[in-house]
Amino acid sequence: MKDKNKSKGADMEDRNIVELFFKRDQQAIRETDNKYGSYCKMIAGNILKSFQDVEECIDDTYIKLWNKIPPSRPIAFKGFIGKITRELAYDRYRAGSAKKRGGGEIEAVLEELDECIPDSGSVESSIMGNELAGIVSDFVGKLPEKEAYIFLGRYFYAYDIAFIAGKFGMTKGNVSVTLTRIRNKLKERLMKEGYLAV
Known part of the structure; x- marks a missing residue:
């Protein structure tokens, strides 16, 4: 679901990204990845330690975000997406896909x-x-x-x-x-x- 072609120019305001989700415009995913992709990868990477697991977790994050907005209208979009990423990374870790690589x-x-x-x-x-x-x-x-x-x-x-x-x-x-x-x-x-x- 994630588009690898990031948008050019300045980052879009969070409220405008949320509006794109409400319009069911897939540009919302591209703008989210452009603005918060590195942030989400940092969260997932600290938990999963595997490039492939991190990439799959980020894809899952964007899918879950798409399914949650609407009806959710997060006020703190960065915190909202960070929480989703963290929960999915822990779920993936527990499922065993990264357990052997986590180093304890x-x-x-x-x-x-x-x-x-x-x-x-x-x-x-x-x-x-x-x-x-x-x-x-x-x-x-x-x-x-x-x-x-x-x-x-x-x-x-x-x-x-x-x-x-x-x-x-x-x-x-x-x-x-x-x-x-x-x-x-x-x-x-x-x-x-x-x-x-x-």
């Missing part, structure tokens, strides 16, 4: 989150599920900028700890301690909200 990093990310949100069945669906997603988003929004980046880098973009450490000139141990502290704060917040037993 994704299992580590999921285990860390599972400590914070136990007995969830599916950590990702719990994190992204309606009310809980709002609480987590509010929590991250109130973190200092550096801590918010570290949290999102690890748990949304699936960056490895060494990459985050290099980004901020920290040791891997310091990043791990920071992540543990943030997860504990989130756990306390979720206890207050009634999502976790005290």
Whole structure:
């Protein structure tokens, strides 16, 4: 479904891309790929580690986007497409097409989150599920900028700890301690909200 011929010139405004989806104009896919293709590949690539899996995930992302808009009219289009890409990449990872190539990093990310949100069945669906997603988003929004980046880098973009450490000139141990502290704060917040037993 993805058109390899990207449109020329400046990127189209998000609201105009969404309107193309509502008009069922396939130019919407080309404009989305032109503006956010690299962003989606970065998200999928951090999870899947395989060029072929990433390309197939991006194609699936655009198909799902086409099927979701309409009726959805996302306000934050970049976040909307990023969430779809992330969920599809995790689904593909779980299905086993990239499991042997993942190097254990994704299992580590999921285990860390599972400590914070136990007995969830599916950590990702719990994190992204309606009310809980709002609480987590509010929590991250109130973190200092550096801590918010570290949290999102690890748990949304699936960056490895060494990459985050290099980004901020920290040791891997310091990043791990920071992540543990943030997860504990989130756990306390979720206890207050009634999502976790005290």
